[in-house]
Amino acid sequence: MQYQWYPGHMTKAKRQMMEDLKLIDVVVELVDARIPYSSKNPDIGAMANGKSRVLLLNKADLSDREKTAAWKTYYEMEGYIVVTVDSRGGSGIKEVGTAVAEACREKTERDRRRGIQNRPVRAMVAGIPNVGKSTFINAFAKRAVTKTGNKPGVTKGKQWIRLNKDVELLDTPGILWPKFEDRAVGLRIALIGSINDEILVGTELGFELCNFLTGNYPGALALKYGIEECSDGNEMLLRIARARAWLKKGGELDVEKAAGFLLDDFRNGKIGCFTLEMP
Numbered sequence: 001m002q003y004q005w006y007p008g009h010m011t012k013a014k015r016q017m018m019e020d021l022k023l024i025d026v027v028v029e030l031v032d033a034r035i036p037y038s039s040k041n042p043d044i045g046a047m048a049n050g051k052s053r054v055l056l057l058n059k060a061d062l063s064d065r066e067k068t069a070a071w072k073t074y075y076e077m078e079g080y081i082v083v084t085v086d087s088r089g090g091s092g093i094k095e096v097g098t099a100v101a102e103a104c105r106e107k108t109e110r111d112r113r114r115g116i117q118n119r120p121v122r123a124m125v126a127g128i129p130n131v132g133k134s135t136f137i138n139a140f141a142k143r144a145v146t147k148t149g150n151k152p153g154v155t156k157g158k159q160w161i162r163l164n165k166d167v168e169l170l171d172t173p174g175i176l177w178p179k180f181e182d183r184a185v186g187l188r189i190a191l192i193g194s195i196n197d198e199i200l201v202g203t204e205l206g207f208e209l210c211n212f213l214t215g216n217y218p219g220a221l222a223l224k225y226g227i228e229e230c231s232d233g234n235e236m237l238l239r240i241a242r243a244r245a246w247l248k249k250g251g252e253l254d255v256e257k258a259a260g261f262l263l264d265d266f267r268n269g270k271i272g273c274f275t276l277e278m279p
C-alpha cells in the first residue's frame with residue numbers, strides 16, 4: 001500500500017509508458033470510482049494521443065452508485081468508452097472485452113480493408129498505484145483463452161494475454177502518477193488509502209472524512225457508530241471514541257484509535273458506498 005513518488009520514478013514510469021504505448025492500439029485506463037477525477041493521471045491524454053481509450057471506473061462496489069453513473073456519463077461525453085467495474089467481485093469484467101473491441105472497431109475495419117486479417121487488437125492497462133490494475137488483469141485473464149507468451153522480435157520479453165480472437169492484453173500494467181500539485185487530490189487519494197498514511201496524520205484524515213461524510217452523507221456515521229452527528233470533525237472523532245469506549249492509558253478518549261478504525265471502515269466499505277467528488 002505504501003507508495004511514494006520521486007522525480008526519478010516519474011521519469012522512469014513515463015519512459016516505460018511511452019515504450020509500451022508503441023506496442024498497443026488501445027489504453028484501458030483504470031480510475032477509482034470513489035475519486036474518478038483525483039485518481040486520473042494528468043498526462044495520459046497527451047501520452048496516449050491517437051490511441052483508442054477505454055476508461056474503467058473500478059472499485060465501483062465501494063462507490064456511490066448514482067454518482068458513479070453521473071461520472072460515467074461525464075467521461076462518455078469526453079469521448080471515452082466507459083465501463084463500471086468491480087475487479088474483485090467480477091462485475092463488469094465481461095463488458096470490458098466488448099468495450100475494447102468497440103474502441104478499436106475503426107482500426108479493425110481499416111485493417112480489413114487493407115487485407116490485414118486476424119490481427120488482434122492490442123491493449124494495455126494503466127493507472128496510478130492501487131487502483132486495481134493487477135486485480136483487474138487477473139480477473140480479465142481468468143476469462144482469457146490462453147496466455148500467448150513471448151513473441152520474439154516484435155514484442156521482445158512481453159507477455160500477452162489472449163482474451164479472444166480479437167483482443168490481446170499486455171500482462172504488465174503501466175504505472176502512472178497522480179496529480180501531485182493539487183493538495184485536495186492528495187487528500188482524497190490518502191482517504192481511500194492509496195498513499196502512505198504517514199504522509200498525512202491519521203487524525204487529520206479522520207477529521208476530514210468526518211467533515212465530508214456529515215456534510216455529504218448525513219446519517220451515515222450516526223448509523224454506523226450510534227452517535228449523534230455534528231459539523232465539527234474533531235468532535236465527531238471524540239464521539240466515536242466515546243461510543244466505543246476507546247480510552248488512552250490516562251483515561252482520555254483515544255481519538256487516534258477512533259480515526260484509525262473510521263478510516264479502515266470507510267476504506268473497506270463498512271460505512272457505506274461513497275463517492276468523494278463530482279464532475
Ligand SMILES: Nc1nc2c(ncn2[C@@H]2O[C@H](COP(=O)(O)OP(=O)(O)O)[C@@H](O)[C@H]2O)c(=O)[nH]1
Nearest residue numbers: 058059060086087088129130131132133134135
Ligand atoms: N473493493 C474492491 N477492491 C479492489 C478492486 N480492485 C482492486 N481492489 C483491491 O485494491 C487493492 C489494490 O489492488 P491492485 O490490483 O494491487 O492495484 P494496482 O497497484 O493498481 O495493481 C487490493 O487490495 C485489491 O484487492 C475492486 O474492484 N473492488
Ligand SMILES: [Mg+2]
Nearest residue numbers: 133134135173
Ligand atoms: Mg499491481
